[in-house]
Amino acid sequence: MELKLAFIGFGNVARAFARLLRSQSARLEAWHGLRWRATGIATASHGSVLGEDLDLDEARARVEAGSRLSGLTGSADVEDSLAVIESCGADLVFETTPLSPVDGEPAIRHIRRAFELGMSVVTANKGPIAFAYRDLAETAERMRVCFRFEGTVMDGTPVFNLVRDCLPSVTVVGFSGVLNSTTNYILTKMEEGRSFHDALAEAVALKIAEADPAYDIDGWDAAVKAVALANVLMGADARPREVRRTGIGSISEGEVKRAAASGAAVRLIASAERGDGGLRLIVEPRIVPLSSPLGIARGTSSVLVLTTDLMGEIAIVESDPGIEQTGYALLSDLLSVHELFKRRAIE
Amino acid sequence: MELKLAFIGFGNVARAFARLLRSQSARLEAWHGLRWRATGIATASHGSVLGEDLDLDEARARVEAGSRLSGLTGSADVEDSLAVIESCGADLVFETTPLSPVDGEPAIRHIRRAFELGMSVVTANKGPIAFAYRDLAETAERMRVCFRFEGTVMDGTPVFNLVRDCLPSVTVVGFSGVLNSTTNYILTKMEEGRSFHDALAEAVALKIAEADPAYDIDGWDAAVKAVALANVLMGADARPREVRRTGIGSISEGEVKRAAASGAAVRLIASAERGDGGLRLIVEPRIVPLSSPLGIARGTSSVLVLTTDLMGEIAIVESDPGIEQTGYALLSDLLSVHELFKRRAIE
Numbered sequence: 001m002e003l004k005l006a007f008i009g010f011g012n013v014a015r016a017f018a019r020l021l022r023s024q025s026a027r028l029e030a031w032h033g034l035r036w037r038a039t040g041i042a043t044a045s046h047g048s049v050l051g052e053d054l055d056l057d058e059a060r061a062r063v064e065a066g067s068r069l070s071g072l073t074g075s076a077d078v079e080d081s082l083a084v085i086e087s088c089g090a091d092l093v094f095e096t097t098p099l100s101p102v103d104g105e106p107a108i109r110h111i112r113r114a115f116e117l118g119m120s121v122v123t124a125n126k127g128p129i130a131f132a133y134r135d136l137a138e139t140a141e142r143m144r145v146c147f148r149f150e151g152t153v154m155d156g157t158p159v160f161n162l163v164r165d166c167l168p169s170v171t172v173v174g175f176s177g178v179l180n181s182t183t184n185y186i187l188t189k190m191e192e193g194r195s196f197h198d199a200l201a202e203a204v205a206l207k208i209a210e211a212d213p214a215y216d217i218d219g220w221d222a223a224v225k226a227v228a229l230a231n232v233l234m235g236a237d238a239r240p241r242e243v244r245r246t247g248i249g250s251i252s253e254g255e256v257k258r259a260a261a262s263g264a265a266v267r268l269i270a271s272a273e274r275g276d277g278g279l280r281l282i283v284e285p286r287i288v289p290l291s292s293p294l295g296i297a298r299g300t301s302s303v304l305v306l307t308t309d310l311m312g313e314i315a316i317v318e319s320d321p322g323i324e325q326t327g328y329a330l331l332s333d334l335l336s337v338h339e340l341f342k343r344r345a346i347e
Numbered sequence: 348m349e350l351k352l353a354f355i356g357f358g359n360v361a362r363a364f365a366r367l368l369r370s371q372s373a374r375l376e377a378w379h380g381l382r383w384r385a386t387g388i389a390t391a392s393h394g395s396v397l398g399e400d401l402d403l404d405e406a407r408a409r410v411e412a413g414s415r416l417s418g419l420t421g422s423a424d425v426e427d428s429l430a431v432i433e434s435c436g437a438d439l440v441f442e443t444t445p446l447s448p449v450d451g452e453p454a455i456r457h458i459r460r461a462f463e464l465g466m467s468v469v470t471a472n473k474g475p476i477a478f479a480y481r482d483l484a485e486t487a488e489r490m491r492v493c494f495r496f497e498g499t500v501m502d503g504t505p506v507f508n509l510v511r512d513c514l515p516s517v518t519v520v521g522f523s524g525v526l527n528s529t530t531n532y533i534l535t536k537m538e539e540g541r542s543f544h545d546a547l548a549e550a551v552a553l554k555i556a557e558a559d560p561a562y563d564i565d566g567w568d569a570a571v572k573a574v575a576l577a578n579v580l581m582g583a584d585a586r587p588r589e590v591r592r593t594g595i596g597s598i599s600e601g602e603v604k605r606a607a608a609s610g611a612a613v614r615l616i617a618s619a620e621r622g623d624g625g626l627r628l629i630v631e632p633r634i635v636p637l638s639s640p641l642g643i644a645r646g647t648s649s650v651l652v653l654t655t656d657l658m659g660e661i662a663i664v665e666s667d668p669g670i671e672q673t674g675y676a677l678l679s680d681l682l683s684v685h686e687l688f689k690r691r692a693i694e
Contacts, residue, residue, distance in 0.1 A: 020657070031516060032516065156657075157661055161513045162505060162509065162513050166505035166513060168678075168682035168683070169371060169374055169378060169379065169679070170675075170679075291637040291642055291643050291645075292643055293664055296639055296640060298638075310367070310503075310671070310675045311503050311504070311672055311675050312667065312668060312669075312672060313665075313666040314504055314663065314664065314665060315662075315664035315666070316662070316663050316664075317640055317661065317663075319640075319659060319660040319661070320659065324657070325658055325659060328658050331516065332514065332515055335515040335516055336515070343690060
């Protein structure tokens with residue numbers, strides 16, 4: 001089976017995925033019977049192109065050199081991302097545009113349009129899951145297309161796919177997790193004696209944090225992820241503004257050191273639980289034992305502890321991920337969609 | 348779809364599963380379209396029966412009261428487990444007989460016979476996976492039946508299913524884990540100041556350990572699990588005797604206390620790695636940081652750290668499991684097999 005792929009957004013994550021696609025091509029064909037070609041690439045600042053079989057290596061090289069995609073071998077220029085979606089004729093669209101934390105756009109618009117045109121979508125963009133999951137999932141179901149988003153939380157570590165595929169009939173009744181790497185990197189460095197401001201500057205220099213890291217520091221990123229998890233794993237229909245949210249901006253170095261001295265650690269914990277008043281979503285710094293699933297996540301590592309009805313507590317831990325792990329999220333979603341396509345071809 | 352189920356072995360694990368099957372019946376039908384009935388139960392010391400629709404609650408009550416199954420409503424007696432396999436006409440056999448650590452029998456014989464008769468098998472028995480995985484998997488494939496065994500390592504926590512279903516195209520290049528609850532319970536109690544012998548006696552009293560706990564203490568159980576993991580996840584064809592194995596019998600209370608005093612812990616670690624000399628399988632006590640995936644497994648908790656090519660290190664942690672979690676392993680395997688049956692019915 002050959003799949004036509006389109007890329008809406010071609011930043012770090014999409015390019016890491018494109019690298020994997022190229023390096024794993026032989027494995028994908030031999031192990032999974034999957035061949036692919038790229039028929040569209042849309043970017044915000046390097047132009048957008050269509051083609052029959054675009055060269056992803058060449059496209060990566062151009063973007064990484066700061067050049068435009070215009071003139072890419074065998075390509076034709078088009079106006080923008082929506083034009084790519086409408087004319088790429090892809091089976092599967094990879095949506096990785098930058099996230100607007102306010103409303104999840106333009107990703108939601110992109111995904112909806114792809115669905116309407118009968119295309120499946122893989123996204124690493126948590127906005128659509130936090131702001132429009134139920135509506136998008138229903139549209140995908142109605143159009144009989146696939147919708148996958150493993151990369152939105154904990155990169156390629158199985159979270160959504162874990163519950164859907166490996167915990168059948170289990171109900172997730174709550175969760176708590178360390179889900180934001182910038183804040184966790186800062187808190188870990190503060191444990192080691194760095195000041196908040198030095199640790200933050202370091203995170204920015206290492207590109208763990210954005211140039212404006214307020215989105216991380218204030219707990220917005222963790223809140224959006226908590227909502228994505230609650231919407232998908234717990235059947236909620238929550239929005240990020242419903243999260244009771246406290247960032248790490250007011251954590252003092254003294255607090256972090258005192259926790260460390262007593263075998264504990266300050267972590268920014270995103271959690272959900274069902275109570276009398278319905279679902280409670282909370283993002284806040286908490287003191288947790290160092291020797292506990294939440295305590296072992298240091299630096300950019302992350303962890304999610306699921307509380308379930310039939311299986312008690314299960315934790316999954318991702319250690320020191322790089323951009324490759326986010327790229328793998330898209331690859332695993334591609335293979336999951338491909339499996340479904342293969343089944344339907346048989347039906 | 349209605350599945351006919353047979354139980355070869357009806358001990359604690361099978362009965363926990365039977366309880367779940369009964370309590371989750373409505374959910375299984377509503378969520379998964381799965382109905383079932385039991386057509387055979389074989390035990391070593393309570394007799395063996397066949398029937399059209401055996402009452403699992405009644406069967407559980409009899410076994411738990413120490414009575415024989417003979418006379419169970421609507422049942423006919425048969426001689427033994429092989430007679431049940433040969434005459435039960437089941438779609439799916441649950442193999443949970445006690446394990447022989449020497450050769451994996453009689454489970455291997457049971458599973459092979461079921462496959463030959465066109466029946467799928469779910470087992471919680473690690474012997475067959477450690478002693479005959481490749482052969483059994485090939486037979487299952489040839490007969491177009493399913494073979495599932497999630498409960499053999501870490502109860503119902505996804506391990507085999509996690510790699511197969513959620514980490515497509517990933518190669519597992521090694522692992523390390525805390526996989527044996529008896530030894531981990533003892534080591535944890537020693538950290539708290541108990542002597543080895545008192546901790547062991549406590550584990551036996553709580554039925555965490557067998558009356559003869561040598562199989563755990565000497566690292567055999569962990570070795571068999573390590574081999575099962577290597578055979579399935581790493582494509583090995585190893586046997587338990589190939590594991591370099593050191594138990595916890597010679598660990599002193601002083602060593603455990605010194606480790607604890609330095610923020611570390613002694614854990615019985617089962618590990619695999621590929622080196623120049625091929626696959627190296629090791630079970631041995633190691634000192635690990637308390638604040639690490641291997642260090643946080645306390646008491647009967649367990650953890651597996653997978654080292655992979657595309658996803659780096661991923662850990663999965665099971666906290667304080669009970670017999671219900673092992674029962675759930677069989678339920679999740681049942682649902683996995685049912686999904687495959689549904690697909691084939693469509694094909």
